[in-house]
Amino acid sequence: MRRGLMGWNAEELPVATLEARLERLRAGMAKAGMDAFVIYTNNTRPSAVAYVTGFTPYWSDALMLVGKTGEPVFATALSKRVSEWIRTTDPLSEIVNTPKPGTLMGERLAKDSTVKKVGVLEYDTLPSGLADDMATAAPAVEWIDGTALFTGLRRETDDSECRLLARADAMAGAALREAETGKATDAGTLAGLVEQSARLAGAEETYIAVAPDLDADKRLNRTSQPTPLTDRFAVRASIAYKGCWVRRTRTFAKDRSAAKADAWFGDVVRSIEAGKPIASQLTAKLKELPGATLTGWMAESCTGSYPLSAVASSRLPAKDAPVNGQFLVLTVELALDSGPWLAAAPLIVGRATL
Amino acid sequence: MIADQRRKRLTDAMQESGLDVLLVYGNAWQGDYLRYATDFGILEGQALAIVRGDGHITLYVDSPLEADRAGLDCPGIEIVLAPDLVGEVDEALNRMRNRSMGAAPQRLLPRRIAARAADLKLTDETGFVDRLLMGKLDSEIAAIRKSAKLADAGYKVFMQAARVGRADYELVAEAEAFFRANGVDDNFQIIGVGGVEVKGMAPPSGKRLKRGDMVTTELTPCVDGYYAQICRTLVMGEPTSEQKGAHALWRESMEAGIATVRDGVTAADIAKAENDVFRKYGMGKYTTSEFTRVRGHGMGLFADTKPHILEDVTTRIDAGMALIVHPNTYHPAVGYMVLGDGIAVTKAGCEVLTGTARELFSVAG
Numbered sequence: 244m245r246r247g248l249m250g251w252n253a254e255e256l257p258v259a260t261l262e263a264r265l266e267r268l269r270a271g272m273a274k275a276g277m278d279a280f281v282i283y284t285n286n287t288r289p290s291a292v293a294y295v296t297g298f299t300p301y302w303s304d305a306l307m308l309v310g311k312t313g314e315p316v317f318a319t320a321l322s323k324r325v326s327e328w329i330r331t332t333d334p335l336s337e338i339v340n341t342p343k344p345g346t347l348m349g350e351r352l353a354k355d356s357t358v359k360k361v362g363v364l365e366y367d368t369l370p371s372g373l374a375d376d377m378a379t380a381a382p383a384v385e386w387i388d389g390t391a392l393f394t395g396l397r398r399e400t401d402d403s404e405c406r407l408l409a410r411a412d413a414m415a416g417a418a419l420r421e422a423e424t425g426k427a428t429d430a431g432t433l434a435g436l437v438e439q440s441a442r443l444a445g446a447e448e449t450y451i452a453v454a455p456d457l458d459a460d461k462r463l464n465r466t467s468q469p470t471p472l473t474d475r476f477a478v479r480a481s482i483a484y485k486g487c488w489v490r491r492t493r494t495f496a497k498d499r500s501a502a503k504a505d506a507w508f509g510d511v512v513r514s515i516e517a518g519k520p521i522a523s524q525l526t527a528k529l530k531e532l533p534g535a536t537l538t539g540w541m542a543e544s545c546t547g548s549y550p551l552s553a554v555a556s557s558r559l560p561a562k563d564a565p566v567n568g569q570f571l572v573l574t575v576e577l578a579l580d581s582g583p584w585l586a587a588a589p590l591i592v593g594r595a596t597l
Numbered sequence: 598m599i600a601d602q603r604r605k606r607l608t609d610a611m612q613e614s615g616l617d618v619l620l621v622y623g624n625a626w627q628g629d630y631l632r633y634a635t636d637f638g639i640l641e642g643q644a645l646a647i648v649r650g651d652g653h654i655t656l657y658v659d660s661p662l663e664a665d666r667a668g669l670d671c672p673g674i675e676i677v678l679a680p681d682l683v684g685e686v687d688e689a690l691n692r693m694r695n696r697s698m699g700a701a702p703q704r705l706l707p708r709r710i711a712a713r714a715a716d717l718k719l720t721d722e723t724g725f726v727d728r729l730l731m732g733k734l735d736s737e738i739a740a741i742r743k744s745a746k747l748a749d750a751g752y753k754v755f756m757q758a759a760r761v762g763r764a765d766y767e768l769v770a771e772a773e774a775f776f777r778a779n780g781v782d783d784n785f786q787i788i789g790v791g792g793v794e795v796k797g798m799a800p801p802s803g804k805r806l807k808r809g810d811m812v813t814t815e816l817t818p819c820v821d822g823y824y825a826q827i828c829r830t831l832v833m834g835e836p837t838s839e840q841k842g843a844h845a846l847w848r849e850s851m852e853a854g855i856a857t858v859r860d861g862v863t864a865a866d867i868a869k870a871e872n873d874v875f876r877k878y879g880m881g882k883y884t885t886s887e888f889t890r891v892r893g894h895g896m897g898l899f900a901d902t903k904p905h906i907l908e909d910v911t912t913r914i915d916a917g918m919a920l921i922v923h924p925n926t927y928h929p930a931v932g933y934m935v936l937g938d939g940i941a942v943t944k945a946g947c948e949v950l951t952g953t954a955r956e957l958f959s960v961a962g
Contacts (some may be wrong), residue, residue, distance in 0.1 A: 244626070244785050244786075244900070245800050246773075246784065246785070246786045246800055246801070247766055247769065247770075247800065247801065248764075248766040248800075248801050248802070248803055249799075249800040249802065250802045250803055285626050286625065286626050287625045287626055287642070287643070288624070288643075301787070301799065301800045302785075302901075303626070304626070322797075322886065322890055323887075324796050324887075324888070324890075327796065328797075328799040328800075331802060366708065366709075367683045367707060367708060367709040368643065368683055368707040369707070369708045370704060370706070370707075370708070371703065371704060371705070371707065371708045371710075371711030371712070372703070372704030372705065373704075374711075375711075431777055431778050431779070431780070432778040434777040434778075435773070435774040435775065435778040436774060438770075438773050438774060438777055439770050439771065439773060442766060442769060442770030442773055443766075443767055443770045445766060445803075450640055450641070451777070452662075452666070460669075462665040462666070462668060462669055463662070463666075464665070464666050464669045464670065465640060465666065465782055466777075466782075467776065467777045467778070467779065467780050467782045468780065469778075481641075541661060549641070549642060550641075551641075552659075552660065553660070553661055553680070556661065558661055559661070559680055
């Protein structure tokens with residue numbers, strides 16, 4: 244659940260920005276012949292509703308309906324008492340508390356005789372209870388998967404989102420520096436310090452993962468155990484600020500062998516170009532780091548309801564050429580002479596900084 | 598191991614029910630059905646698991662990072678990284694279509710799979726898993742006991758963090774640092790800061806603590822997947838007589854609820870005992886849904902699990918269940934106030950798991 248700082252701030256996320264996003268969605272809907280658009284949210288799939296309204300649920304789930312005009316309708320099973328809090332994070336929507344959000348959405352759609360086709364983000368994975376309720380209440384509606392439409396909107400990153408991402412990234416960077424202080428000798432304590440740093444700085448959510456002995460196992464995991472940190476370990480901080488998520492991963496090595504790779508990676512992140520497959524860009528860049536072998540990579544982005552999901556990687560077959568202005572989190576795994584090395588950082592394609 | 602015991606109990610129960618295959622769904626919000634079957638505490642994305650009667654379990658996750666985590670946390674389970682989660686599971690179910698299949702929790706199943714329920718003869722087995730989730734094994738109660746102790750310790754950290762001028766989210770940050778360093782992977786926590794204007798609890802909003810504020814919190818640490826909750830209220834400075842009076846009512850109500858708990862009563866009986874105290878003092882309206890959600894709930898692999906303690910919930914309370922009894926609601930003179938203890942139900946009554954004093958705490962500014 245979300246338990247960090249939550250709240251909408253007009254300077255960070257102006258209403259005009261939200262309205263512009265909504266207009267882009269409506270333009271896409273019109274082009275696709277959709278009379279309305281439905282987006283699901285819960286605290287693990289919050290990002291599409293957060294993009295359009297600023298709202299992230301700390302718990303439970305909800306539906307949002309975007310019509311051709313008017314304010315979006317946000318229907319939630321959270322109690323009326325929670326509405327005041329929802330209003331502090333969502334300046335745009337009509338908020339409706341109902342035990343049956345799906346039925347309410349269906350009824351609203353059925354009432355409007357002009358509504359024939361309704362797009363649904365990630366229609367296949369919409370929770371069946373809500374989908375059934377919507378379909379029962381609006382039997383004449385044709386439901387269409389609207390995922391491609393929404394993903395298309397998310398290929399661009401507006402200035403407000405860039406600023407929020409930069410803030411989240413600053414928190415992640417500062418939090419990971421806790422590992423340099425030597426205050427923690429075990430993974431659980433280090434995870435606590437990293438998390439504390441981010442939360443004290445105002446993070447909405449933090450997922451901290453540690454690989455305490457990189458030479459033994461490169462996989463990072465959430466931990467609260469006193470597993471000793473070895474001479475070579477890695478930490479990943481996935482941090483959200485006002486609905487915008489970044490990840491940073493760093494390798495910490497007592498022999499300082501990570502420093503050269505860190506510098507190389509910083510340069511890679513600043514230089515990712517549009518239109519060229521990431522794999523080939525990494526391969527070309529690797530020539531600048533003699534003795535290193537690329538053992539894996541992944542590019543994540545926020546394309547729908549998930550905060551971050553893989554859009555291309557060495558494990559998943561996909562077209563991996565990024566586009567200009569696209570937000571990505573790039574994760575790279577290398578084999579160095581001294582041992583394994585991992586790193587991740589956010590970037591905007593075509594820009595030197597977030 | 599607790600996970601092995603649960604898995605055996607699940608497959609035995611499937612056999613008794615004539616169920617060959619169980620499909621369970623989970624995400625980081627509602628992860629208890631998935632955790633029961635697989636022991637995986639999912640953080641990102643969504644997952645489905647197919648449990649076969651012979652004990653073979655396949656866990657499908659759609660995030661590469663979660664596939665790595667599952668590989669570390671779930672020995673003995675087949676892990677499949679499935680970027681097309683629904684498509685892959687749909688195909689797997691097709692291959693089992695002649696078997697007796699059920700699913701839980703039905704309402705959260707991806708629509709495309711649920712739409713094929715009739716074709717696949719996939720029955721709704723939410724209630725079947727709910728019964729297993731509510732009636733705990735001894736090892737599960739032991740894990741909740743551990744969580745309850747850490748909830749007590751965590752509340753101390755929370756109190757120490759409460760100082761005039763600090764922001765609400767900073768208190769949460771201190772509690773989380775303590776929890777990560779002490780075996781707590783996750784925590785459900787909401788907070789309220791202020792006076793009569795506060796109608797409930799929510800995530801931190803950046804409010805800074807000032808003298809006279811009441812600070813309410815539900816702290817729900819999770820150890821080995823099991824959540825135990827504590828609810829307490831503190832005052833920044835000396836409590837007023839109204840705050841003390843309100844707290845005395847809350848305490849009488851909670852203790853009436855706890856005194857009612859034993860094997861064989863219903864959730865409604867416990868709620869009625871709590872609410873009768875409010876009614877006795879002419880405060881009955883503050884037990885309604887306008888002011889409060891529930892008068893307690895189950896504790897276990899979900900922070901807010903069944904049964905909900907409400908006067909219209911007739912679920913039988915059995916020995917082996919774990920609950921929190923919390924008459925949390927609004928008081929017109931002081932604002933939203935909370936008090937709750939975790940308990941484990943026994944044949945004759947209950948074991949109170951919370952060790953923190955049932956006080957209205959006062960924190961010097």
